[in-house]
Amino acid sequence: MPPPAAPLPVAVIGGGLTGLTAAWNLRRSGVPVVVFESAPAPGGVIASTRDGDWLWETGPNTLLEGSADITAFVDAIGLGGRRQYAADAAKNRYVVRDGRLVAMPTSPMGFVTTPLFSIWAKLGLIGEVWRPKSPADAEESVADFVERRLGREFLDYAINPFVGGVYAGDPRRLSVRHGFPKLHALEQEHGSLLRGALKRRNTSGGPKGRIFSFPEGLAELPRGLAASVGDAVRYSTRVQTVRRTEGHWEILSASGGATRSESFSSVLCALPADAVASLQFEGVNGASRLAELREIEQPPVVSIFTGYRREDVAHALDGFGLLMPEVEKRRILGCLFSSTLFPGRAPAGHVALTTFVGGVRAPELTQRDDAGLQQLVREELGDLLGVRGEPVYCHIQRWAHAIPQYTLGYARFKAIFTDVEAAAPGLHFGGNARDGISLANCIASGQRLARTVTPATAS
Numbered sequence: 001m002p003p004p005a006a007p008l009p010v011a012v013i014g015g016g017l018t019g020l021t022a023a024w025n026l027r028r029s030g031v032p033v034v035v036f037e038s039a040p041a042p043g044g045v046i047a048s049t050r051d052g053d054w055l056w057e058t059g060p061n062t063l064l065e066g067s068a069d070i071t072a073f074v075d076a077i078g079l080g081g082r083r084q085y086a087a088d089a090a091k092n093r094y095v096v097r098d099g100r101l102v103a104m105p106t107s108p109m110g111f112v113t114t115p116l117f118s119i120w121a122k123l124g125l126i127g128e129v130w131r132p133k134s135p136a137d138a139e140e141s142v143a144d145f146v147e148r149r150l151g152r153e154f155l156d157y158a159i160n161p162f163v164g165g166v167y168a169g170d171p172r173r174l175s176v177r178h179g180f181p182k183l184h185a186l187e188q189e190h191g192s193l194l195r196g197a198l199k200r201r202n203t204s205g206g207p208k209g210r211i212f213s214f215p216e217g218l219a220e221l222p223r224g225l226a227a228s229v230g231d232a233v234r235y236s237t238r239v240q241t242v243r244r245t246e247g248h249w250e251i252l253s254a255s256g257g258a259t260r261s262e263s264f265s266s267v268l269c270a271l272p273a274d275a276v277a278s279l280q281f282e283g284v285n286g287a288s289r290l291a292e293l294r295e296i297e298q299p300p301v302v303s304i305f306t307g308y309r310r311e312d313v314a315h316a317l318d319g320f321g322l323l324m325p326e327v328e329k330r331r332i333l334g335c336l337f338s339s340t341l342f343p344g345r346a347p348a349g350h351v352a353l354t355t356f357v358g359g360v361r362a363p364e365l366t367q368r369d370d371a372g373l374q375q376l377v378r379e380e381l382g383d384l385l386g387v388r389g390e391p392v393y394c395h396i397q398r399w400a401h402a403i404p405q406y407t408l409g410y411a412r413f414k415a416i417f418t419d420v421e422a423a424a425p426g427l428h429f430g431g432n433a434r435d436g437i438s439l440a441n442c443i444a445s446g447q448r449l450a451r452t453v454t455p456a457t458a459s
């Protein structure tokens, strides 16, 4: 009798954090897997570069340890000992008001005394607990939601800069339900954001939302995952076609001029929206609708890493960084104090800053050439932080399509994923256009994808 045929592997398309998390979980459960990654290295938009004593991130800079799941995941990969929490010196979060940096209050007394909000805005907040909640199924913008509950000043000087920093987005266009589901749930469950936040603070266990990275940057995470998954990750290999056949799936991929067709038991798609829209699907009912995912807005962002001699920066840089409210009418979205946040980012006697430009607010600025961007950064950081002269180190990273915007009506895009999956058992979609944009969301997305194959085992 011939030996039983080996089970077909699972295909994971995309070797960013979502895909690698899915693959790592499957490998751990003994499920054979192949990861297709079009780039020559793992991590997708996560990439950290070490150049002597400088260390810079091209994409994300920090991961939020918002739940015990994230802690457990990093420990399970074997990176627990390398986790590097944000330094105590980075505890101030500055917001610019009237051209000056003002630290966000972190205590009730700090809130009472902060010049960030007027006395009227502070008094107006008291009424928040009595304001009615919106109907559960209402689709409301982040701006309308915040103005209704907290008032205009909190929109302008807290939420607007925050949305600029997280999404490079515009709160008038983002849906609170889809873009900030926890905020939406807070109102729905507790009738008030303040009441809900207090209740959660008193009852929630687990880590208190600390931010971390690793000594060699965030790329340690995908590198660690990819090393565990081993030669099952195929780099520089682009998937072109996903075909549903009798009882299994076929994937046509291209690498170095050669194409290859292979069979799989199921397909986990961990790609950004525009990449999903570019894939060819055959034998999948309704797959033509995936082309509509191109309509998801993903504005351009430029991340500019600059290094200076310490004496050339007047500000103490005693914080996480600064965020820029749109009403301030300046040209940057924000700036991270990278060498304050984590040690080992700049040589002794130097500091490193990471400035973000563009987003929904000012996409045209990303069209500037390198010299134009350097000049913009010099002028903005000169005014805001007292930076003098030229940087001694500079790297500019351009993202043509940075972060998907969960705009009003985003349910339409989520329904496309759900409907296509329903018509094609064994095909599943995850990633930041479906499950949320943060790295923590992407880890959860990869775990969810793995559970579609091995329901009980993903962690």
Ligand SMILES: Cc1cc2nc3c(=O)[nH]c(=O)nc-3n(C[C@H](O)[C@H](O)[C@H](O)COP(=O)(O)OP(=O)(O)OC[C@H]3O[C@@H](n4cnc5c(N)ncnc54)[C@H](O)[C@@H]3O)c2cc1C
Residues within 6 Å of the ligand: 013, 014, 015, 016, 017, 018, 019, 036, 037, 038, 039, 042, 043, 044, 045, 046, 058, 059, 060, 061, 062, 063, 064, 237, 238, 239, 240, 270, 271, 272, 275, 301, 303, 399, 401, 402, 403, 430, 431, 432, 436, 437, 438, 439, 440, 442
């Ligand atoms: C500038 C910037 C700053 C950010 N900052 C933060 C931050 O500080 N904290 C935070 O939590 N989040 C941040 N984010 C968001 C977060 O980094 C992303 O949402 C997340 O990394 C997306 O991971 P992913 O695996 O879903 O997708 P990706 O990282 O986009 O990975 C998808 C992979 O698929 C590959 N691919 C594409 N097409 C194909 C194909 N046809 N075949 C095979 N492979 C293919 C790509 O090469 C890529 O490697 C930031 C994002 C950007 C752009």
